[in-house]
Amino acid sequence: MNSFVIRTPCSSANIGPGFDVIGLALSLHLELHVTIDSSKSSSELPLNCAITYEDQSKSAEQISLDPEVNLITRVALYVLRCHNQRAFPVETKVHIINPIPLGRGLGSSGTAVVSGVMLGNAVGNLGLSKERLLDYCLMIERHPDNVAASLFGGFVGTYLNELKPEDVARKEIPLSEVLPSPAGGIDTGLEPPKPPMGIGHYRKFDWAPEIKAIAIIPDFVVPTANARNVLPESYSRADVVFNLQRAALLPAALGTSPPDPDMIFLAMQDRVHQPYRKTLIPGLTEVLQLMTPATQPGLLGICLSGAGPTILALATERFEEIADRIIARFASNNITCQWKLLEPANAGTTVSPN
Ligand SMILES: Nc1ncnc2c1ncn2[C@@H]1O[C@H](COP(=O)(O)OP(=O)(O)OP(=O)(O)O)[C@@H](O)[C@H]1O
């Protein structure tokens, strides 16, 4: 019997101006408890895999236990099929423990994708590096900020290479937002194509140890696809420069100890996505205007977490007071919230014996 645990941190993406670039892994982990009973020579299980799911996130969404449908095992099957393995090893059991609210801006889909590539890599004994696994993640979730933070950990900057013309021309590569169904394309028995090499890259930035992350999580869902659809196709030069100036400052601002509240507050401002997403998140405008270091001791900066609706507030102290003020503001819009005090998760995703 082989058994191991895959732990993958959630993430908060953008951190204000770093849209599709900057991500922060946070100390709320998805866990896969995997056992493989290789003493058996055959299995009655579909694709040799049985999923059980423990939802600690209180998300309303029902997660499929069909290995061909569940996002985590679909991703694992995609990685396996790219290496000519059609199914999981005989008698694979995956117990999923998920504390990450789905569709709230804490990178739950990116966390699921990363844990899926780690699962495929582990059960298939593929020996792929995290850098190569990032290519597989980016075939599924096209913005690198969440998946790179969950994969590598910490506070990261990411970028996508221009794909070579021959790779763009490869029609069989599913350069789409979601896996072709079923996972890894139609199971023709042929090995589907592996992703191009080096699609995306990352760099870790320093993080000042005094800075903690408060996630205020409203009780409604904003699917990322919807939150991306409300964004404009083009921007004014002034808005682009506004974000470039702040994104360039942000890593230094959050990596400097002791933190400078005025520099961090300014560096977390955005004109590329938050103004347009306010239509989806009642109260966002008021929250972003209400909370400043001048009006709230301990606060450093505040932004939408990923595509929202979660609010990320960075602070050095008075965490409950900050959370309560933001929760009260949402309550005036008849929205209830939960909140969590989190830290950067520096190890990224890990696999350890159980
Ligand atoms: N642990 C999981 N198991 C299976 N499917 C999951 C899991 N976590 C997320 N998903 C899928 O991902 C969807 C949420 O992805 P979405 O990108 O909309 O929000 P998010 O990733 O939580 O937030 P954001 O991308 O803004 O940080 C869920 O509706 C579900 O379909």
Ligand SMILES: N[C@@H](CCO)C(=O)O
């Ligand atoms: N950069 C992505 C992150 C989603 O979590 C977006 O804002 O749509």
